[in-house]
Amino acid sequence: MDITHRPPEVNRTVSAVPPASPTAASEAGADAPTERRLGLLLLLGVLGLGAAFRLYWALYDDGIYWPDEVYQSLEPAHRLVYGYGLIAWEFVEGARNWALPALVAALLGLGRAVGLTEPAGYLALVKGCFALLGTATAWATWRLARASGASTLAASGGAALFALASVPLYFAPRAMSENASVLPVALGLALVLPATASRRALVTGASLLGLAVLLRLQNGVFCVGLLAVLLARRQWRQAGVALAVLAGWALAFGLLDKLTWGRWFHSAIVYLDFNVVQGKAAQWGTEAFDYYPRILRRAMPGLSLLVGALALLALPRAWGLSFLTAAFVLLHAAQPHKELRFLVPAMPLLAALAGVGLDSVLRVLRGFPARATVALAVVAAALLSGANAGTLTFGELGQYERVRPQDSAWDDQGPVNRLLEAAGRLDDVCGLKVEAVHQAWxxxxxxxxxxxxxxxxxxxxxxxxxxxxxxxxxxxxxxxTAVAREGSLVLVKLPIAGCTPDPGYSWRLP
Incomplete structure (x- = not known):
């Protein structure tokens, strides 16, 4: 018998499959092998450049954007590892939990174990790790865009909008809760949002979101929003799994507070009472509802409009991610006290949505050259923004905009900090006073x-x-006698033989 012979029915069935139409081929080409290879090469380049930018600023900027990047993380961590440090009011009254300081303390402890026991060494380690965390978040942005339906090429364009944009670059090396939690947010949503997510992906993704809340309480918006999305899809089982995992992380949050502050959920209660019930955060300034889009347009004029337009195109295809992003941004916009850093956890989400929107644009274009050109143009726009990050001013970042908006946002108070390092290396220092600036800065x-x-x-x-x-x-x-100089500041040795002990010295930050 001729084994190559097939019954007529089979032949008819096979021949009944029509060839792909040009339109279908064009859509399939959105992740064709050639474009996939280009997308992966772009992703590698974007991550490499993003890491280089972040590490450069981590090593060459000693400035402070806001005191929280020191006194909510570095200083309490220094106190855990070395036994001394200034104590901010939040760690007197318990308005913060110890998750972030413990994370930073682990890095300081690692540095101490390998001989990095001077500020130049252990601070470089901490800032470098936060910089690389930002680079990993760019990869998570790519994953989130892919999970939301974007092609490899379009997702790489979205990743570039986070990896290379000037505002994420500026915040990246700073030891703040927003930066510590941004990777768990982006990667967690990439795992849990797909409708076909496995049970393992749901558990892992929900756990990452729970960790993000432990690091920054406001990320609870993403947890509540995720449950709303799953229920709206009628994914009852998935919603139940996510709820159970998030409840476990809520228990861990409460237990951490119980062990450190003596009361279940103490830090959350004190924080919400201070900021929401009493509204005391307004003492650091209030802004109008449109603050965030206004400042983003000022900091990244063209790029923010590009991201916004592409993200709007993604709405029909990624409504769940769009809902979560909008909820987070709008709830922050409704609060009187605003700072641009508060939006950092939403920035990779906006970039991922822009990647989905870019994919929608690529799908209507015919031919590889046109699609590649558009994707490369998006990456180039992001690269241009990152290359100009060094020109950012505080006014462009919405900080001190009524006091000194033209001042560079980089290395602010860096001279003071370098003189602090210099004083710490002196054998004869028995006490130091900083006359030039408020101690919190x-x-x-x-x-x-x-x-x-x-x-x-x-x-x-x-x-x-x-x-x-x-x-x-x-x-x-x-x-x-001046013993060191930094710009307009000097470290001065006073004409005294030694210091009189101060039994009333307070470690509390004024």
Whole structure:
């Protein structure tokens, strides 16, 4: 028998399958092998450039955007590892949990174990790790865009909008809760949002979201929103699994507070009472509802409009992710006190949505050259933004915009911090006063790294003999001797033989 012979029915069935139409071929070409290879090459390039930018700023910027990046993370971590540090009010009253300081303390402990026991070493380690965390978030952005239906090429364009954009680059190396939680948010949603997500993906993704809440309470919006999305899809089983996992992480949050503050959910209760019930965060400034889009247009004029337009195109195809992103942004916009850093956890989501929108654009284009050109143009726009990140001012970032909007956002208070490091290396320092700036806008003991009194500008006078050195403006050395200079500031050795002990010295940040 001829084994190649097939019954007529089979032949008819096979021949009945029509060839792909040009339109179908064009749509399939959105992830054709050639475009997939280009997309993966773009992704590698984007991640490499993003890492290079972030590591550069991590190593060459000693400035402070806002005191929280020191006193909510570095300083309490320094106190855990080295036994001393200034204590902000949040860690007096328990308005923060210890998850973030513990994470940073683990990095400081690792640095100590390998010999990085000076600020230049352990701070580079911490900032470098946060920078690489931002790079990993760019990869998670790609995963999220792919999970939302974008092709490899379009998803790489979306990843570039997070990896290379100037605002995410600026915040990346800073040890803030927003940066610590952004990777768990993006990767967690990439795992749980697909309608076909496996049970393992649901458990892992929901756990990452629970971790994100542990690091930053506001990320609870994503958890509640996820349950709403799953229920709206009538995915009852998936919603039940996610709810059970998130409940376990809520229990872990409460237990951590019980063990550290003595009351279940103590930090969440104090934080919400201070910020929402009493509205005391308004003392640091209030802004109008349109603050976030206004500042993003100012910081990244063309790129923010591009991301917004592409994200709107993604709405029909990724409504769940769009809903979660919009809920997070709108709830923050409704709060009187606003800072651009608060939106960092939503930035990879916006970039992923832009990747889905870019995929919609690529699908209407015919031919590989046209699609590749458009994708490369998006990456180029992101790269241009990142290349200009060094020109960002505080006014463009919406910080101090009524006081000193033209000041560079980079290395702000960097001279003070470098002088703190210099003072910490002196053998004869027995006390230090910072006269040049409010203590909250310095790097504290994380930079000073010497267990002697560190006084604020309104502390004891020079004649008190409580300190041997001061950091002051050039020209105010008095009878002292300048031993180090940074710009317009000097580290001055006072003409005293030693310090008088201060039994009333307070470690509390003024």
């Amino acid at each position: 310095t790097g504290g003991y994380s930079y000073f790294h010497r267990k002697v009194p560190l006084y604020a500008h309104n502390g004891p006078g020079r004649g008190s003999n409580r300190f041997s050195h001061v950091i002051t403006a050039a020209g105010y050395e008095g009878a002292g």
